[in-house]
Amino acid sequence: MRSLKNRPIGIFDSGVGGLTVARSVRKYLPGENIVYFGDTARVPYGNKSRETILRFSREIMAFLTEKGVKMVIVACNTASSLALSAIKKEYTVPVIGVIEPGVKESLKISTNKRVGVIGTRSTVASGAYKKKLLAEEPSCRVFSRDCPMFVPLVENRFFNDPATLRIAELYLSGIRKRKVDSLILGCTHYPLLKTVIGKVMKGVKLVDSSVAVAKYVKKALEAEDMASSRKRGKTAYFVSDDPGSFCRVARIFLKQKVSARKIIL
Amino acid sequence: MRSLKNRPIGIFDSGVGGLTVARSVRKYLPGENIVYFGDTARVPYGNKSRETILRFSREIMAFLTEKGVKMVIVACNTASSLALSAIKKEYTVPVIGVIEPGVKESLKISTNKRVGVIGTRSTVASGAYKKKLLAEEPSCRVFSRDCPMFVPLVENRFFNDPATLRIAELYLSGIRKRKVDSLILGCTHYPLLKTVIGKVMKGVKLVDSSVAVAKYVKKALEAEDMASSRKRGKTAYFVSDDPGSFCRVARIFLKQKVSARKIIL
Structure with a gap:
């Protein structure tokens, strides 16, 4: 199971908001690699319908599972509220909401x-x-x-x-x-x-x-013996719109510079 | 050219904002049929990149031209600023921005x-x-x-x-x-x-x-002998997210009830 341990954790959000979760996960689980996806071309989710949020969430899940993640955190409260129960049933990878x-x-x-x-x-x-x-x-x-x-x-x-x-x-x-x-x-x-x-x-x-989620994820990974034994993990950022605007706002959330890659789902 | 005259005018926007344009067109050109598209699944456009706005605009143009429109009004200022010059070259139907x-x-x-x-x-x-x-x-x-x-x-x-x-x-x-x-x-x-x-x-x-655009469109249609001779035209509303929320906000803009159909592009 060593290979599973070292796989990244997937985190997704409608945009930059989920970075508060990514930051907490980095703090409580410093050894984990993280693949972060922010759906900046279609942000915000907060006033959109369940059907639309579910469609977006499925597209993102397909991207993250292709990246070989061992767990997915739905960092967006709206997607957690509207899509989590459905996507939990559709994927074998554990999916945790906020x-x-x-x-x-x-x-x-x-x-x-x-x-x-x-x-x-x-x-x-x-x-x-x-x-x-x-x-x-x-x-x-x-x-x-x-x-x-x-x-x-x-x-x-x-x-x-x-x-x-x-x-x-x-x-x-x-x-x-x-x-x-x-x-x-x-x-x-x-x-x-x-x-x-x-x-x-x-x-x-x-x-x-965000803090509660990170502690919860730490417990879940340790209970299943799925936590990484790495000292320091890395985070890769992916977005659906131009990374420029994401990276500017990300600095507010993370208090540090990041770079991101654009992926059209 | 009679058939061209009676074809609808296409109007698109990122969401409900373009309804101010639709309302003015209805006032200055009461006989025209209008096909309105609001991209409510991906609204807002205002802080997204040119490339993304252009991609969305092309998808909407494909939908409107399929509806047989005789002219397209890009009612969204962001799309007019970022995508208009490109889509004008790509379509034979006249495209007017704000x-x-x-x-x-x-x-x-x-x-x-x-x-x-x-x-x-x-x-x-x-x-x-x-x-x-x-x-x-x-x-x-x-x-x-x-x-x-x-x-x-x-x-x-x-x-x-x-x-x-x-x-x-x-x-x-x-x-x-x-x-x-x-x-x-x-x-x-x-x-x-x-x-x-x-x-x-x-x-x-x-x-x-919105008023300036409507007057401009009236002039353009009359100059090309493309204005409808109908007494009263109709407006059909299409949106990319659930119509419920669109229809609620549309009431603020139009001061009347509307119904809309959902189309995923």
């Missing part, structure tokens, strides 16, 4: 079992987080809200702007009133708005799923 | 020949408006600015919100200082922010290209 790790983490840190969930329109409309939370902890109360302006605010670097604070107030005041004590950041872009979200949701613990 | 009509209109109404241009990142980076303005009026001064937050603000109905005013101030204050007397709204979404843009650019004439 929903379950985020759910488990939020229930672990919540004391009053009142959990908030924010995400894209499609993620929230799917009810995926709510269903999983209730399956894990039937007594918990879940309060969800879609925040469709957050992704463009992040991608245009409005991290701490008064406009962002104003929009965050509009989106989050309803959940705040429900006295949640933990809030799942159900979109990979949202951790970059932690400061503003923290101001509006004072005293509420914010769950960054 | 740049030239907007440019002519702005020069007609400007007295000091200091013209502002706002648009998506790709539109502004292409320099298409600036080049066309200088070609038409070499003595004019052009001041451009990309406003990447405007599209998501429109699509999420932040028309008159303080956050929108704040972002408009950030984007437009530089152009205002340059004392332009006309401002080209170089993206089909921007007319829906006229109130806020007007507040920031007090006294400056705003050029809504």
Whole structure:
């Protein structure tokens, strides 16, 4: 099984957002090689239909399995919510989404079992987080809200702007009133708005799923004896549009320069 | 030539934005049938590369020409800026973009020949408006600015919100200082922010290209004796993602209900 151990982990996302997951995986599993795919020609996924997201996800799965990955992380919350259950059945390679790790983490840190969930329109409309939370902890109360302006605010670097604070107030005041004590950041872009979200949701613990996913993946690989014994792994980046724009935004997420190759699916 | 007269006009856009053009064409050319295509599975185009926009535009041109259109309006400013010159050469059907009509209109109404241009990142980076303005009026001064937050603000109905005013101030204050007397709204979404843009650019004439395009198309069809003699034409809407979300946003643009069919290109 040595060869399987040394195969890369596949991570995909609609664009740059999944880099928060890639960064956490790199931190918790420094020896792993990673193949990252960002679907930048068709980004964003957050307001598109299940059927379309499923079609895109299948095309990306075909690309990643061809790269010989030993596991796939669906780093995009929207694709995890809408396509994960279908593609899990269609592939033999293990596929891990971001929903379950985020759910488990939020229930672990919540004391009053009142959990908030924010995400894209499609993620929230799917009810995926709510269903999983209730399956894990039937007594918990879940309060969800879609925040469709957050992704463009992040991608245009409005991290701490008064406009962002104003929009965050509009989106989050309803959940705040429900006295949640933990809030799942159900979109990979949202951790970059932690400061503003923290101001509006004072005293509420914010769950960054990217960290939860990385810990979850580490456990899963070790349990199956599939973790790499390498000291330092590498990451290869692939995108569906011109790499230039991806690499510029990737610097915000990774705090380092990257290069990427274009692949049309 | 009777059959050519009665053929539909094709209009395409990355999504719903081009509906401002479709509405103006309907107003100025009530007898025309229209085939509208919105590429909602891959929207937005505004921050994607020329190569990708050209690939998408070719796929849409193939669809529209198959529908037997007598003319195509590229209602998307980004596609007009990046793909128009290439696809004009590749098809026999006349293809009209939104740049030239907007440019002519702005020069007609400007007295000091200091013209502002706002648009998506790709539109502004292409320099298409600036080049066309200088070609038409070499003595004019052009001041451009990309406003990447405007599209998501429109699509999420932040028309008159303080956050929108704040972002408009950030984007437009530089152009205002340059004392332009006309401002080209170089993206089909921007007319829906006229109130806020007007507040920031007090006294400056705003050029809504959708109206300019419709007048331009009317003239072109009549000059070639290609205008329909019908009393009332119909519009057929096609989209690449689930029609539900398109139809919801289309109501904002058209102030009426529409239905659409999904086509995967």
